[in-house]
Amino acid sequence: MSKHATSWRIRFVAGLALLLASSIPASAKPIVVGKPVDLVLCLDVSNSMDGLIDSAKIKLWDIVNDFSKIKPTPELRVALYSYGSPRYSAGAGFIRCELDLTNDLDEVYKRLNALRTYGGEEYVAGVAKAALDELKWSANPKALRLLFVCGNERADQDPRFKIADVARQARRMDILINTIHCASAESGDDPLWKELARLAGGKGVNIDQNRNVLDKPIPTPHDDDLRKLSGELNKTYLAYGNDRLEAAKKQMDQDKAAEAAAPAAGAARSASKASALYRNDAWDLVDRLKNDSKFQLKDLPEDQLPEELRKLSPEKREAAIQAKCKEREALQARIQDLAAKREAFLRDARAKEPKKSAEKAFDEALRELIREQAATRELVIPQ
Structure with a gap:
């Protein structure tokens, strides 16, 4: 081939590349896919666990916001189990899967808010095994798979399954089981909770389940603005499909549920809605x-x-x-800025507070373990 022909072909290919690049909308940015993260919460719903459930309602969005700080943004899915209610099937060990692994965070919060406590048998090993067996865990070898079992009774009550066997199964599946025992230092520690976590490669901690509920909330100058912007953000959604009306209503209902749980939960949810983790492709045309x-x-x-x-x-x-889309991006940027200022305000306010009791609150334990274990997959959550 002549030098002239070669030169002409190079110029043609370069020109074609420029033409194709110019046809891509300026707003279209390549999506960098982060690592998969599967987070499963198994919550005891026996009579004495109201504090645990209320803590989860108050703090779920703070936990989501921690994941949103990871770059690139991970593919977060959350699942929910409840156990310990006599209203559930005895044949299933008084255990119920409330929701399989999903990225629909509104649905997660809806199911969480529907939980009701009622006395019964609490089978810790059984609920962990059910989650291992039943859920569609990520098959990606780089995925972070976290299973949290939270409750207050002895961990060895299940007559069907042994802690050691469940732990071995979790290790084979590369799933970390963490245990959160809702018993204060005064009421005694059950070492079997920590033993389950240790054998499964996770970690066990004790918490004060009522701390998140009883702690006096810290109002910030940014809460009202975050609440208003969250409402404005809802107006940028274009609901489509057969279930569009129900989906849009669910979004607003969960806004109200977060505010009802605590004003801080409402502000944290606003921040979550401005993050890349809050996706509604299934019913919103902008996201789709x-x-x-x-x-x-x-x-x-x-x-x-x-x-x-x-x-x-x-x-x-x-x-x-x-x-x-542009309107939403502008609102999300404003919310992210306010959320960062709110977080800084809270950090300074907490630094001035007297030291809390030795037992951690629900979210402190959960977020600390998540941060620690995410780092093992090179998923860094900034402090």
């Missing part, structure tokens, strides 16, 4: 078009479109979605 390169708006049946898009031409529909 942003995250799913194969999705075509023209393929969506007319009756599954949001009402406000049906009256527009196909070209104007795309433009309307892009406008909502």
